[in-house]
Structures are given as structure tokens and as C-alpha cells.
Amino acid sequence: MSTPTRPSQFPTATNPWDRAAAGYLTEWVPRFVPYHRNLISELALGENQKVLVVGAGPGSEALIAARQVGPRGRVRATDASEQMVALCSDQAKRAGLDGVIESAAGDVADTVGGPWDAVVSAFGLWQIADDARVAVVRGWGEALAPGGKVGVLTWGPTDTTGPFELLSASLREIVPSFRQTNRQRLAAREPMEQLFRDAGLSMVRLTVVRHPHHFSTAEQFVASLRDACTWRSVWDELGNETLNRVAASFYDKVGGPEAPLNFDPAATLAIAARPGEEVVLSTRTIVG
Numbered sequence: 001m002s003t004p005t006r007p008s009q010f011p012t013a014t015n016p017w018d019r020a021a022a023g024y025l026t027e028w029v030p031r032f033v034p035y036h037r038n039l040i041s042e043l044a045l046g047e048n049q050k051v052l053v054v055g056a057g058p059g060s061e062a063l064i065a066a067r068q069v070g071p072r073g074r075v076r077a078t079d080a081s082e083q084m085v086a087l088c089s090d091q092a093k094r095a096g097l098d099g100v101i102e103s104a105a106g107d108v109a110d111t112v113g114g115p116w117d118a119v120v121s122a123f124g125l126w127q128i129a130d131d132a133r134v135a136v137v138r139g140w141g142e143a144l145a146p147g148g149k150v151g152v153l154t155w156g157p158t159d160t161t162g163p164f165e166l167l168s169a170s171l172r173e174i175v176p177s178f179r180q181t182n183r184q185r186l187a188a189r190e191p192m193e194q195l196f197r198d199a200g201l202s203m204v205r206l207t208v209v210r211h212p213h214h215f216s217t218a219e220q221f222v223a224s225l226r227d228a229c230t231w232r233s234v235w236d237e238l239g240n241e242t243l244n245r246v247a248a249s250f251y252d253k254v255g256g257p258e259a260p261l262n263f264d265p266a267a268t269l270a271i272a273a274r275p276g277e278e279v280v281l282s283t284r285t286i287v288g
């Protein structure tokens, strides 16, 4: 099912994620699925539960959540990009999960339809404006059912030798004045704890997960960022000539355009709940 609700906060034609959507699904989602699995597994969702997935993109984490809550559960997957919403709806149909997943246009702050047993945000926190983030997370907390959890995944802690960071460093070198979002600054324990505290929640788990990424060449990595992610807007803004210089500087750092890239970027997985509430999380067996 696909129910258009509030219109996206961006006009469709200018939302960079609309242009990136199809490429994001093929290029990036397969690399991100293991992180999504970690997030949903840590949340220990139960049968028949109700889950809100915000900034769901093409819905990989929504599909995993839908399998977890079963046919009588409900997952509402929202995104500001109409193209992402359409892809998510299509993915749900293909997986036979369209009876569980409702894919709808919506802002990250939109919690309509609650209360929710879990509110899930994968790789979207840094895209919320700094001055709006606490209010958005507070809204997620207020929309929780008793025993409900907020689960987030965000890139970081920073690995200064990783390709993402090396490309950003090249951009800083070639265009020092260009504004860059530090998408990883939220990833450490202290800022994450602080964010939840300011939003009236308690952090109940924080863990760092890593999964292997492979690109057959450094050129393929740059092309994936340009064509399947919001780097396309940076490219459009700065122009081919400048970005080719940035790419050349990046290739120097990683051993040339043909060099294969193998790395395992860290993502921080954090779960929060209302203070004093008992919540169920996954249990792990540790072998000492």
C-alpha cells in the first residue's frame, strides 16, 4: 500500500535524493544491508509490533523490520523523496510484504499513526538540521508505545584513512571554502548520549558495527558517489573541472584510479528509550 500524506519538504525536482534514488538502490543498499540487519536485530522487534521507519529511502531496513514483525505487524516507511517512496513501495510488493509495509511521503519529524513500538532511523540523523535534531528525536520519543525504542544508525566514528574521509579531505584541499557536513560528528558515545538526553530519552545501548565494502576501482567508488548519492549536487554545484581535480587528488591518495578499494566503514548503532522504562533488546552471547 502507498498512501501519500504530507508532501515532501523538498519540491520533487530539486530533491537530490530523487535523482540518486535508483542508483542508491543498486549501488549502496547492498552494501548497507548488513548494517540494517544489525539495527533491526538489536531492537529485538516482536511479532505484531508497529514500527515507524523514517528517512527509509528504498526501504531495506523496513523490509527487514517487516519480516520481524510478521504478517500481523505494521511498518510505516516514510521518506521526503517521492522517488524513494515509490522504490520502497515497489520493493515491498516484490518481497510480498506490501500488506505489512505502508510506504508514504513524509518528513523525518512526522510520527503520524503511532504509538510505535519502535522508531527507526538509518543513516539519516546528520541530514536533520542541527537546530532541529533534538526536537525531531523528542517527537520520536513522544510517539513511542510503552516499552518502545528509538533505534538509530549513523556513520562513524571517523576513520581518517577511509575512502569517504580521503575524498572529503581532497575536496577540502581543492575547494577550501566549500561547506562540508561532518556527518560523523554524532557518532561518538558522548554526543549521542547528549542528543537523547536533550530529547528526554535515555540511551540504552551503543555499539559500533563494521562491514566490508569493496569497489573494483577507485573510479567506481567516485562514480557511485556522484551518480547514486547526493554527491551529484556537489558535482553540479562545483562543476566537472573542479570535481575532476578533487577526484585526481583522491586517486593520488589511494594508489590511482584503477586501485581496488576494500574498507569497512564504522557505523554507530544506538538505541534509546523513555527514562525508567523497561525495554527488550537482543541478547548476545559473549565468549571470553
Ligand SMILES: C[S@@+](CC[C@H](N)C(=O)[O-])C[C@H]1O[C@@H](n2cnc3c(N)ncnc32)[C@H](O)[C@@H]1O
Residues within 6 Å of the ligand: 009, 017, 029, 032, 054, 055, 056, 057, 058, 059, 060, 061, 078, 079, 080, 081, 084, 106, 107, 108, 109, 121, 122, 123, 124, 127, 128
Ligand atoms: C542516506 S539515505 C538512507 C536511506 C535508508 N534509511 C538507508 O539506510 O538505506 C537518507 C534518506 O533520508 C531521506 N531524507 C533526507 N532528509 C529527509 C527529511 N527531512 N525527511 C524525510 N526523509 C529525509 C532522503 O530522501 C534519503 O532517502
